[in-house]
Amino acid sequence: MSYFEQILTVVIVFAITSFSAWCADTAGTVKTTSGHATVIRGQGTPLAIAVGQKVFGGDRIVTGPDGYAGITMDDDTRLSVGPKSELLIREFRFDANSNDGAMALSFLKGTVMVVTGLIAKYAPEKVDLRTLASTIGIRGTEFLVEVDAKD
């Protein structure tokens, strides 16, 4: 077979698989949104997010003064991003066959509520959470982070 025929064969085999073999690319899915809530991907312009949309490692979630975004990650971690906030998904990978994975988030601005999922349950050391000034080590599950708190 020529080189190109070999490549084509591989592509066809993948297409036949009827259910998604665990897709390693996506990090999570948007479940709730309200007001001005966007995702910035790479050097792109902010795109309004929609329920059901996938998010990926490297994505930046940015909300306006009235914006909210709720995201469930592929390991069941739940994030709720409040107004005037910025959350960076630095890294995410999870394999549901082995429960192996890693998650790295940066809370850059505003307020985010986090309910951790399976990566924190099975390998809390693989969860890397940072604000501008702090790192958060997990032994448990639910917490709120507010950066630039004004009282």
Place this chain on the structure above:
Amino acid sequence: MRQALICLILLAGCATEPPPRPVPERIILLPSTDGRASSIVVTTNDRQISLATPYAVAEAGAVATATTADEVDLRYGRIIAMQPKRPRVYTLHFVFGSDELTAESRVAFEQARSEIASFPGAEVIVIGHTDRVGAVEFNDALSRKRAETVASRLVAAGVPAERIAVAGRGEREPLIPTNDEVAEPRNRRVEIKVR
């Protein structure tokens, strides 16, 4: 002479960098939904604050205080209300040696299928498990095949295939821990997770 010295010192004082203002931030531990103990450790400039009780607060990495459920609800109520729904898991068992679901599992299957509509942007993850009879690799493949069987039934019942992902955990996550090669029907199961 003395005045000049004081000036120099003052100037010297001004010339050095003031210590960086702590970035205003607040980290609050919330009560866990499953009631299990949880704690987090906040590390800021080598200072560590451990939060181990619900509503404990770390302020700017320097101060450990506490808030209350009412204050949290007042300040963050909308953010908490906008969090995604908690995933729900339905566990199905098969009649021994067959592809048929038990009577209870047929009910659970129906509940899972109808629950999907109540999850915005729903995803369905079907995860197969086996007991420890057989080789690890064999059970990996068998558990995945069981998951695919259930996934096919969900599609036949109207769930779009693109919403469904399958996985096989093999013998790695028994409900009832056993020794190797011990048959345990309760471990032979498929979970439908809706989120």
